[in-house]
Amino acid sequence: MEATIEVNGLRKAYGSTVALDGMTFTVTPGRVTAFVGPNGAGKSTTMRVVLGLDRVDAGTALVGGRPYRSLRTPLRHVGALLDASALHPARSGRDHLLWQAHSQGLPGQRVDEVLTLTGLADVGRRRAGGYSLGMRQRLGVAGALLGDPPVLMLDEPFNGLDPEGIRWMRGFLRALAAEGRAVLVSSHLMSELQDTAGHLVVVGRGKVVADTSVADLIAAASSDRVTLRTTARTEAMTALARVGATVAVTERDTLTVDGLPADRVVTVLSEAGVPFSEIAAHRATLEEAYMELTRDAVEFRATEVAR
Amino acid sequence: MIGLVRAELTKFRSVRGWLVGCGIAVVLMVLLAVVAAAGTDARVGGPGARAELPRASDGTPVLDGFTFLQQPLAGDGTLTVRVASLTGVALRPPTPDEPVPTEREEATPEPWAKAGLIIKDGTTPGSPYAAVMVTGSHGVRLQHDFIHDLAGPADARWLRLVRRGGTVTAYASTDGAAWTTVGSAPLATGEMSAGIFVATPPHQEYEQFVGGTSVVGGGAIATGTFDNLTGPGGDWTMVDVGADDSPNRPEGTSTRTGDTFVLRGGGDIAPVDGGTGPKLEQTLSGGFLALTVLAVLGVLFVTTEYRRGMVRTTFAATPSRVRVLAAKSVVLGGVTFAVGLVAATAALLVGTAIRGDNAYPADALTQVRIVVGTAALIAVATVLALAIGTILRRGAGAVAAVVVLITLPYILSAAAVLPAATADWVLRITPAAAFAVQQTVPEWPQVDQAYTPAFGFFPLPAWGGFAVLCAWTALALAIAAALLRRRDA
Numbered sequence: 001m002e003a004t005i006e007v008n009g010l011r012k013a014y015g016s017t018v019a020l021d022g023m024t025f026t027v028t029p030g031r032v033t034a035f036v037g038p039n040g041a042g043k044s045t046t047m048r049v050v051l052g053l054d055r056v057d058a059g060t061a062l063v064g065g066r067p068y069r070s071l072r073t074p075l076r077h078v079g080a081l082l083d084a085s086a087l088h089p090a091r092s093g094r095d096h097l098l099w100q101a102h103s104q105g106l107p108g109q110r111v112d113e114v115l116t117l118t119g120l121a122d123v124g125r126r127r128a129g130g131y132s133l134g135m136r137q138r139l140g141v142a143g144a145l146l147g148d149p150p151v152l153m154l155d156e157p158f159n160g161l162d163p164e165g166i167r168w169m170r171g172f173l174r175a176l177a178a179e180g181r182a183v184l185v186s187s188h189l190m191s192e193l194q195d196t197a198g199h200l201v202v203v204g205r206g207k208v209v210a211d212t213s214v215a216d217l218i219a220a221a222s223s224d225r226v227t228l229r230t231t232a233r234t235e236a237m238t239a240l241a242r243v244g245a246t247v248a249v250t251e252r253d254t255l256t257v258d259g260l261p262a263d264r265v266v267t268v269l270s271e272a273g274v275p276f277s278e279i280a281a282h283r284a285t286l287e288e289a290y291m292e293l294t295r296d297a298v299e300f301r302a303t304e305v306a307r
Numbered sequence: 308m309i310g311l312v313r314a315e316l317t318k319f320r321s322v323r324g325w326l327v328g329c330g331i332a333v334v335l336m337v338l339l340a341v342v343a344a345a346g347t348d349a350r351v352g353g354p355g356a357r358a359e360l361p362r363a364s365d366g367t368p369v370l371d372g373f374t375f376l377q378q379p380l381a382g383d384g385t386l387t388v389r390v391a392s393l394t395g396v397a398l399r400p401p402t403p404d405e406p407v408p409t410e411r412e413e414a415t416p417e418p419w420a421k422a423g424l425i426i427k428d429g430t431t432p433g434s435p436y437a438a439v440m441v442t443g444s445h446g447v448r449l450q451h452d453f454i455h456d457l458a459g460p461a462d463a464r465w466l467r468l469v470r471r472g473g474t475v476t477a478y479a480s481t482d483g484a485a486w487t488t489v490g491s492a493p494l495a496t497g498e499m500s501a502g503i504f505v506a507t508p509p510h511q512e513y514e515q516f517v518g519g520t521s522v523v524g525g526g527a528i529a530t531g532t533f534d535n536l537t538g539p540g541g542d543w544t545m546v547d548v549g550a551d552d553s554p555n556r557p558e559g560t561s562t563r564t565g566d567t568f569v570l571r572g573g574g575d576i577a578p579v580d581g582g583t584g585p586k587l588e589q590t591l592s593g594g595f596l597a598l599t600v601l602a603v604l605g606v607l608f609v610t611t612e613y614r615r616g617m618v619r620t621t622f623a624a625t626p627s628r629v630r631v632l633a634a635k636s637v638v639l640g641g642v643t644f645a646v647g648l649v650a651a652t653a654a655l656l657v658g659t660a661i662r663g664d665n666a667y668p669a670d671a672l673t674q675v676r677i678v679v680g681t682a683a684l685i686a687v688a689t690v691l692a693l694a695i696g697t698i699l700r701r702g703a704g705a706v707a708a709v710v711v712l713i714t715l716p717y718i719l720s721a722a723a724v725l726p727a728a729t730a731d732w733v734l735r736i737t738p739a740a741a742f743a744v745q746q747t748v749p750e751w752p753q754v755d756q757a758y759t760p761a762f763g764f765f766p767l768p769a770w771g772g773f774a775v776l777c778a779w780t781a782l783a784l785a786i787a788a789a790l791l792r793r794r795d796a
Contacts, residue, residue, distance in 0.1 A: 048619070048795070048796070051619075053619055055795060068626060069626040071626065074624065075624055080623055082620070083616045083619070085615070086619060086620055087617055088318075088321075088322055088615060090322045090323060091321045091322055095317060095318075098317050099317040099318045099321070100314070102311075102313040102314040102317055103310055103621075103624045
């Protein structure tokens with residue numbers, strides 16, 4: 001089976017509330033695709049639709065070219081973690097995986113393999129109700145890996161993880177993608193996916209706002225902003241303003257120039273004979289780039305909440 | 308599907324609380340059997356002591372007492388008589404001031420008062436016989452071996468019994484000229500007693516209303532007037548068969564005026580009703596408790612998945628939700644059937660061991676039927692609970708629905724809280740109808756008594772009541788399946 005998730009034109013409304021509004025994107029194998037957006041943007045709903053759990057009013061969701069519901073033993077094709085707390089607290093972690101294995105015709109031995117893989121081998125026979133949120137996340141990932149699927153879909157797997165756990169999860173996701181799997185990971189905190197995601201699907205208000213590689217996005221968000229260090233602050237501002245740039249003072253000797261690429265800034269200052277000691281193209285963090293993108297799409301703004 | 312069943316079985320066995328629940332169901336059932344058996348202990352030797360009663364050929368305890376005017380009948384022969392009249396009086400219940408009951412001014416016979424011809428193997432109570440008779444309000448009947456009853460013409464007054472070899476054939480006629488055959492009954496050859504008889508069951512009025520029951524009753528005396536009597540020949544002698552000192556059993560008398568004979572007396576020739584005495588199914592009276600505990604498990608088996616969101620994991624693993632429902636039903640039905648079988652068997656054995664066989668008799672097949680039936684009742688009711696839990700998705704609401712549908716109707720009916728007529732209907736239309744699988748006492752068409760749920764008589768037969776439960780379960784499963792297909796998980 002091809003390791004892809006293809007989501008095309010999903011629409012879904014709960015009464016008058018629109019949850020999905022033409023959601024369209026594709027997840028390709030070999031890299032981690034970050035699925036980000038503010039709460040309520042439609043990330044979880046989209047994942048439930050892909051898994052055949054929720055119906056849509058329009059659109060299709062295919063896994064490896066097939067609708068999920070047509071799969072006989074779906075966990076062998078798609079591994080998913082939707083909600084790490086979705087387990088019976090009195091059942092042991094091992095039994096929680098065992099019933100899933102039985103439902104796919106997988107041997108109990110596979111359960112022990114994924115427990116070891118996720119570092120839960122020692123606690124597998126304890127009641128899952130006693131697990132920390134981090135252990136539950138690992139158990140959820142173990143469940144997703146049961147059928148050794150080519151496609152993985154994880155909803156907020158970083159929730160509740162300590163820094164060590166976050167580092168483990170990042171490495172784990174990268175390794176899974178490097179094996180050629182398609183990995184879709186949702187998060188509302190972009191910073192968690194720094195250095196992990198190769199591709200980015202940003203959603204807001206039920207549709208895709210940006211579908212881009214991480215490198216391109218950062219480059220785009222960083223462009224045309226230059227940090228300039230100069231002792232001749234006034235002269236520099238005058239010269240740059242004359243050619244249409246927006247200049248702001250950030251520190252005593254530091255200016256931020258918007259609307260002019262770095263090489264043009266150098267030319268303008270040289271022609272005007274303004275001295276400067278340092279010039280640097282600003283490089284946005286993934287988080288800044290993401291905030292830039294979703295500024296218009298954030299469903300509940302702080303101001304609205306405050307009102 | 309096998310993998311799916313294994314998955315659901317793993318789910319069930321891996322929650323310890325559910326296994327404990329199964330154990331509690333067994334314990335409750337045995338506990339109630341002990342209570343029920345101990346409760347009947349006080350009756351040993353009293354009216355509940357069935358062992359002293361004569362028995363029909365199949366072991367049914369019977370009453371065999373009547374006023375008998377008889378001649379010996381060596382081999383084949385014919386008896387004919389006209390029953391000129393059959394009247395009755397009801398006796399007031401005896402009081403300390405009035406130990407011998409006085410007669411009430413009522414001339415209507417009891418519906419099952421009997422006057423007619425009988426051929427009987429001696430005059431010992433319980434011996435085989437064949438009889439044709441006029442009854443108070445059930446027309447002409449041919450009866451033999453206490454448990455067999457065949458209706459004849461409603462208005463005939465002339466009766467005839469013909470004995471040929473091992474068969475007795477009964478005839479009836481309105482004018483003594485044109486005879487119709489009522490039927491025939493087997494009866495051994497050899498010398499027997501033959502003649503005319505009179506008997507009448509005591510008078511009983513039973514009422515059950517919200518808040519109480521009322522029973523009015525007392526002895527009765529029937530008077531039969533006979534003429535045109537022809538028999539095998541010889542002297543007519545009167546025997547008061549099965550006479551006792553009970554105030555409800557007045558002394559039988561016989562007088563002859565020319566060719567007219569008048570017989571007077573009480574007693575009855577009929578099976579004993581099983582309603583009032585100890586019954587074998589009382590050892591299984593904890594069934595409703597076990598059922599309730601297991602039905603709660605049935606509800607939780609699905610509603611906890613909804614509550615925890617685990618149902619998404621389940622349906623992601625198996626997109627065909629109807630198959631999941633089927634697997635859950637199979638696992639739950641199988642497990643609770645096994646638990647019910649263990650509980651019912653243990654309860655029956657423990658109850659019987661404590662009480663002895665001081666109960667209305669039930670043959671081995673009936674015992675198997677009530678034990679397996681109780682297990683099946685519990686299993687199907689638990690699957691019904693599962694379906695209701697799937698429909699409602701909320702544990703509390705589903706448990707309430709199960710109690711209102713199954714447990715309450717049974718308790719209210721069996722404990723005589725509801726009026727008898729209402730109880731009868733409740734046990735026809737609610738899933739509680741399936742408790743009919745526990746009934747051991749038979750209903751006799753030829754015996755009048757309160758055939759109400761309070762006395763252990765269900766309005767539907769065992770299979771019929773069980774079918775009502777199955778219909779409810781099938782309907783609930785169909786609704787649950789339709790909702791599962793339509794709903795977002």
